[in-house]
Amino acid sequence: MIEPYVTFNEKNNVGYIEFFHPSHNAMPSNVLKQLEQTFVNAENSDVKVLVLKSGGDRTFCAGASFNELIKIEDEATGKAFFSGFANVINAMRKSSKIIIGRVQGKAVGGGVGLAAATDYCLATQYASIKLSELSIGIGPFVIEPAVTRKIGVSNMSEMTLNAETFYSAEWARSKEFFVDVFKTTEDLDVAVKNLAEKLASYNPEALKEMKRVIWQNTTHWDDLLSKRAEISGKLVLSKFTKETLQRFKQS
Template sequence: MLKQIKEGYVKCERHNGVMTIEFFHPQSNSLPGALLEAITHEIHACGNDHDTKVIVLQSGGERAFCAGASFDELLAVETIEQGTQFFSGFAHLINEMRKCPKFIIARIQGKCVGGGVGMAAAADYAIAADGADVKLSELAIGIGPFVVGPAVERKIGLSNFGSLAIDATQWRDAEWARRRGLYAELHSTVTGMDESIAHLASHLAHSNPEAMALLKQTLWKGTEHWDQLLPERAAMSGRLVLSAFTKTAIQKFKKK
């Protein structure tokens, strides 16, 4: 199944119980609202699909896994309500990944920025290739990683999350991310990464679905309040994106 989004797509394909959800956008796999909504919808559908045993979440292309929020849409925000609605897309996606009863394996073939780091953190198991460096750039454009923060902090700890959030212009390499738990595995080649993903996904597809769902509930215990927390965080970002500082900073980033 292929769902076309303006300038991008979300593509789903199931094989032997493994559902692969692939998203793509020509601007380094950035995430406009429609793309966020489509990914969230597909993860929800997979969670309710008896024939889907495990999900592989990946992006198209080779260079970037995800560049985070769409700068074009951020610049178009004119009201707090619009800003909150846009960032709520990230809140809904992370909460859907969290609550989906199927394990989600993230295939991280390239760099992750902002919301991309949040997606990697919200996955149950992330497998990456060399070059999958990470950065939380939100503070550099006048907002902050408020929505993705709980997922990233849960995965790598408050201190490491703080380092990423405060030094918002600094890339951390993929080995840094692996050592701190954002990536469960790091491979020197894309081929090695894909072989590992295929092996794990096949194994999970033949495991007990009830046991996996209960294990996922156990691993995410203590996050039940995120249904309220993440929309509150979206409102914080939605207000900040209206500032003159943020508008100017985004324009500068777009010109680079």
């Protein structure tokens, strides 16, 4: 079995950040911390553009690690757990570099949040998305600001309340979550490479200023996402959620 990893590779002034976990790219806290730090470290690199991608050919990201979730026994641990995706989203938001999302497969929960936090997201036809948190008694509180910013309150609410429904990549494209959808991963990779290298040839100062414009009015997110992580950290201890998690564990 391939071990979890986060890598950073530079090519033609583009930095490729790739994460992987053998459990459908479900992200435990330590891998999320590595991913956050990789975005922070990328600020000191010479690359002009970043690409966020995941390993494997089926699932982009299945969200937070379920195995870690069921072990939470106190509010402090719960908040720390849900702060994982919050910290990555904030690192992406604060990055001075344009971030392109490359989504080759399904995204669930926190994985939807990662895709939403990119500045320009491309996907394959297999990249359906789902916000499943309410079905286990929590809610997509941490990632909601990023998702709502991308597709609006109405669409975010629809996905959240239909918590067991996968929404197709074409639906996501129609709501401007994805900019474009491709038939194959190979076509996706060509499009990502061409776009990233084209952007990397532009004036870097203009790209930085554009990044600031894209993320204007979000300077309060450090505090906001921390508070949202606290909400989820409490809810994960509720009787409903504990019982639901046990059923999942037994199945």
